[in-house]
Amino acid sequence: MRLFFFLFFFSISTLSQAQEGFTEDLFEVGESITETYAVKDGEELRLDVYQPLNDTAQLRPVIIFMHGGGFAGGTRKNDAEVKFAHAAARKGYVAVQITYRLTRKDKSFGCDYEASGKIETFQKAAEDFMDAVQFMLNKKDEYRIDPGRVIVGGSSAGAEAVLNAVYNDRLMFEDPEKYEDIDFAGVFSLAGAVVDARYITKENAVPAVFFHGTDDNLVPFATAPHHFCDPDAPGYLMLDGSKTIAEKLKKLDKSFLLYAFEGGRHEHSGMPFKYLDIVFDFFNRVFLHGEQLQIEVLK
Structure with a gap:
């Protein structure tokens, strides 16, 4: 394993040893609550909210996650997504898994489907995602959510939607100002990509955690079709x-954690349960407490 460190020197063992808030399992998890956050094209779009039991904190960070499936399948109730939501809630997060259009x-999303249609697919999914985030923030008092500590994430197609919503909002939305009051503390991407990293600016360069195989055959690890x-x-x-994206964040002096798996393909869109202690520690140190860290790990 090769490690590349920028700005701060530390080891992975240091990451895993840090045990201040939101890194330890302190709570049991209550029954999920299902909400309908929008109705579009005649479809009710729902989300599930997982909360820590007996948590007395008045303001809690939230993680809002979008499943993968090539914009053709998948569900917010995938075993891995539910397991991740429980893992987050046990640490004190409000965890949200969402459905989207x-x-x-039953249609192609491959090379025979025109590029303009792919962009429209990204746009609709990004819109659904942002509407789900706005819905949760509208209920911040009910769920005791801190609007300054919103972490968002996705897997594969879900990661593409989330990353484009966060970093390519001018390409995704006719009226980006509709969501201008939403501030993201961090992004968690599993095998995701954006349409154009040149649209990442100092203003929208949200700190991020990335997991990706270097030979991903569907979503490029670097820049590719x-x-x-x-x-x-x-x-x-x-x-x-x-x-x-990580290279752009580095140039903009923003924090990131990039886990790259040499020779890995699209299987690294799966939830990295083996590394979640490191992920949650980075969330805590960078997303919640503002440390500046730039880390690349090549496995």
């Missing part, structure tokens, strides 16, 4: 993956 259900389509294919669309 699966606009490519979506699904590695040939240039003459209808679905040819260049994307900037985790490596490219």
